[in-house]
Amino acid sequence: MEAFNTKIPDGPLFQKWTKYKSSVRLINPANRKKIEIIVVGTGLSGASAASALGELGYRVKSFCYQDSPRRAHSVAAQGGINAAKNYRNDGDSVFRLFYDMIKGGDFRAREANVYRAAEVSNQVIDHFTALGVPFARDYGGTLDTRSFGGVQVSRTFYSKGQTGQQCLLGAYSSLNRQISRGNVIMYPRREVLDLVLVEGKARGVIARNLITGETERHGAHAVVLATGGYGTIYYLSTLAINSNASAAWKAYKKGAFFANPSFIQIHPTSIPQLNKFQSKLTLMSESLRNDGRIWVPAKKGDKRLANDIPEEERDYYLERRYPAFGNLVPRDVASRAAKERCDAGYGVGDTGLAVYLDFRDAIKARGIKTIQDRYGNLFDMYKTITGINPCEEPMRIYPAGHYTMGGLWVDYELMTNIPGLYAIGEANFSDHGANRLGASSLMQAAGDGYFILPITIGNYLVDEIKELLISTDSKEFADAEKEVIGRLEKLLMIKGKQTASSFHKRLGEIMWNYCGMIRNKKGLEKGLSLVRDLKDEFWKDLNVPGTYKELNMELEKAGRVADYLDFAQLLITDALRRNESCGAHFREEYQTSEGEALRNDEEYAYVAAWEYAGEDKEPVLHREYLKYEEVEPKVRSYK
Ligand SMILES: Cc1cc2nc3c(=O)[nH]c(=O)nc-3n(C[C@H](O)[C@H](O)[C@H](O)COP(=O)(O)OP(=O)(O)OC[C@H]3O[C@@H](n4cnc5c(N)ncnc54)[C@H](O)[C@@H]3O)c2cc1C
Numbered sequence: 001m002e003a004f005n006t007k008i009p010d011g012p013l014f015q016k017w018t019k020y021k022s023s024v025r026l027i028n029p030a031n032r033k034k035i036e037i038i039v040v041g042t043g044l045s046g047a048s049a050a051s052a053l054g055e056l057g058y059r060v061k062s063f064c065y066q067d068s069p070r071r072a073h074s075v076a077a078q079g080g081i082n083a084a085k086n087y088r089n090d091g092d093s094v095f096r097l098f099y100d101m102i103k104g105g106d107f108r109a110r111e112a113n114v115y116r117a118a119e120v121s122n123q124v125i126d127h128f129t130a131l132g133v134p135f136a137r138d139y140g141g142t143l144d145t146r147s148f149g150g151v152q153v154s155r156t157f158y159s160k161g162q163t164g165q166q167c168l169l170g171a172y173s174s175l176n177r178q179i180s181r182g183n184v185i186m187y188p189r190r191e192v193l194d195l196v197l198v199e200g201k202a203r204g205v206i207a208r209n210l211i212t213g214e215t216e217r218h219g220a221h222a223v224v225l226a227t228g229g230y231g232t233i234y235y236l237s238t239l240a241i242n243s244n245a246s247a248a249w250k251a252y253k254k255g256a257f258f259a260n261p262s263f264i265q266i267h268p269t270s271i272p273q274l275n276k277f278q279s280k281l282t283l284m285s286e287s288l289r290n291d292g293r294i295w296v297p298a299k300k301g302d303k304r305l306a307n308d309i310p311e312e313e314r315d316y317y318l319e320r321r322y323p324a325f326g327n328l329v330p331r332d333v334a335s336r337a338a339k340e341r342c343d344a345g346y347g348v349g350d351t352g353l354a355v356y357l358d359f360r361d362a363i364k365a366r367g368i369k370t371i372q373d374r375y376g377n378l379f380d381m382y383k384t385i386t387g388i389n390p391c392e393e394p395m396r397i398y399p400a401g402h403y404t405m406g407g408l409w410v411d412y413e414l415m416t417n418i419p420g421l422y423a424i425g426e427a428n429f430s431d432h433g434a435n436r437l438g439a440s441s442l443m444q445a446a447g448d449g450y451f452i453l454p455i456t457i458g459n460y461l462v463d464e465i466k467e468l469l470i471s472t473d474s475k476e477f478a479d480a481e482k483e484v485i486g487r488l489e490k491l492l493m494i495k496g497k498q499t500a501s502s503f504h505k506r507l508g509e510i511m512w513n514y515c516g517m518i519r520n521k522k523g524l525e526k527g528l529s530l531v532r533d534l535k536d537e538f539w540k541d542l543n544v545p546g547t548y549k550e551l552n553m554e555l556e557k558a559g560r561v562a563d564y565l566d567f568a569q570l571l572i573t574d575a576l577r578r579n580e581s582c583g584a585h586f587r588e589e590y591q592t593s594e595g596e597a598l599r600n601d602e603e604y605a606y607v608a609a610w611e612y613a614g615e616d617k618e619p620v621l622h623r624e625y626l627k628y629e630e631v632e633p634k635v636r637s638y639k
Pocket of ligand 1: 040041042043044045046063064065066069071072073074075076077078079080081082163164190191192193226227228229238239240243244246247283285402403424425426427438439440441442443445
């Protein structure tokens with residue numbers, strides 16, 4: 001028997017959400033005022049959820065660790081946001097978007113959730129347009145689109161290379177509206193350090209005020225985690241440096257299942273690492289692959305400058321290997337292909353760990369102004385970092401850790417297996433299976449927050465109306481707070497010699513080398529043992545100066561790294577137990593003769609949902625078997 005209920009409604013795929021919405025139990029407006037909801041996170045998912053719930057009349061408490069909600073990581077998203085509007089009349093539809101996502105995720109996502117994400121995508125674009133998000137427009141004034149990887153239509157709406165920033169400003173303005181109306185109380189510079197359960201239900205959180213260092217108790221009828229992804233486990237990644245998995249990890253330790261933790265997307269077009277002191281990588285958006293062509297010299301070890309290499313001596317390896325999708329193959333495919341060329345000795349630059357992304361032909365065909373208009377801010381960013389003008393010389397790019405398809409397990413209502421605990425946006429295991437298609441995360445995050453959660457959460461809260469305000473004086477809150485303080489003190493008391501960042505960096509190297517783009521059993525086992533040793537060393541030799549009763553950024557980092565050292569073990573265990581290749585999870589042992597991922601649908605067509613079994617104990621695996629009613633899982637081909 002499965003340990004959880006997915007709550008997928010009966011009936012045809014196309015009608016599930018419509019039927020759900022028309023039959024779900026509602027709470028009348030007068031009662032909504034009596035209900036409190038905590039939303040942790042103010043990225044696109046959290047800001048949209050908090051504002052939509054506030055608009056409905058719930059009493060919302062919103063948390064983020066930044067000084068302002070609008071600094072959440074979503075602000076960094078560049079290339080675009082998908083919707084099945086079919087403005088181009090190029091054959092797009094809700095079904096096609098759904099199918100592209102299911103196929104892109106290598107048939108490891110839940111059909112019903114993905115179809116719904118595709119359905120609400122159109123509402124998301126209408127909503128953002130109404131909020132004033134300045135999407136690019138075409139000659140006739142309607143919204144313009146461009147293409148992203150893994151699809152053959154043009155459905156990505158964009159605001160130059162700042163789509164996340166513009167969408168987040170839209171969501172932030174609706175959040176501010178609710179703050180000024182008193183429906184949302186904003187708690188910036190708060191880090192949620194634990195979840196509080198009362199009688200098995202999520203009833204609040206323990207947060208630390210990052211300015212004063214004091215711990216605080218906050219109660220609510222339900223808790224929503226919108227805390228983003230964990231790509232920073234690699235230390236070097238395209239994410240904001242402070243992104244972390246701690247809130248989700250704490251929820252896991254309280255009983256929430258963690259799904260598919262090893263499904264991590266490595267993005268093919270990051271600026272390569274320039275030196276060993278670097279703490280961050282910068283993404284060059286996938287949108288650039290609309291006009292940029294990827295190539296390496298056809299001759300091994302060719303050290304000539306890019307512009308000196310004639311056309312016939314260039315290998316446009318994506319166009320060669322995947323003629324149907326060319327430079328717009330999905331990210332996992334493009335990343336592995338770049339690694340393959342570099343490992344074979346064709347890489348460029350000093351390290352040989354880079355390939356070219358070249359705009360020469362696009363500039364020739366469409367003119368420099370058009371190309372600048374499309375990608376100007378990305379070009380500026382590239383030039384600032386590298387000193388090279390991409391209009392004159394090709395960019396150098398290399399894959400980097402980027403997005404996490406894994407996350408907290410949720411049912412159709414976006415509730416975890418803990419009653420009253422929800423996870424939305426990148427924090428849930430979401431709709432992307434084993435590989436996310438570009439521009440579908442903003443779509444999912446905003447869809448979850450604005451249009452799905454505000455409806456589904458009512459179905460739980462309707463039974464909670466009888467509960468008065470949740471008191472934080474209970475034993476459960478006191479115990480959780482004591483535990484949080486105890487752990488902060490434990491980190492401070494080690495008094496060793498190494499910083500949290502130095503441990504993070506070493507963890508990142510282990511993860512990248514043994515559980516990165518390409519994995520195998522031996523390497524994963526070695527990685528697991530190295531992480532365990534590193535964890536032991538951490539708890540003996542960490543140094544955190546100061547106290548916890550003050551602003552202490554070293555302490556913040558230490559807590560997050562401590563959680564990563566535990567989480568990394570779960571992640572590697574998940575990768576070890578999945579004896580197949582699918583999407584971004586590429587196990588060397590399971591590949592076709594052409595080097596493509598070899599799935600094993602017989603044994604692994606499931607979501608791996610892990611249950612915490614205690615400190616240093618093997619976690620328990622629950623399998624949610626995936627049933628495909630509308631699509632037939634096929635070998636994923638982009639040739
Ligand atoms: C460089 C880059 C470019 C991208 N470009 C695109 C794109 O063009 N299109 C696309 O669809 N996707 C893109 N993505 C992915 C997309 O940006 C993210 O997946 C998405 O923004 C995640 O939104 P979110 O709301 O789930 O989380 P986030 O935006 O990551 O927000 C997390 C929030 O949680 C809060 N938080 C976390 N932990 C705690 C805690 N313990 N206590 C309190 N608060 C906490 C943070 O303060 C923050 O407010 C890109 C990603 C990167 C890295």
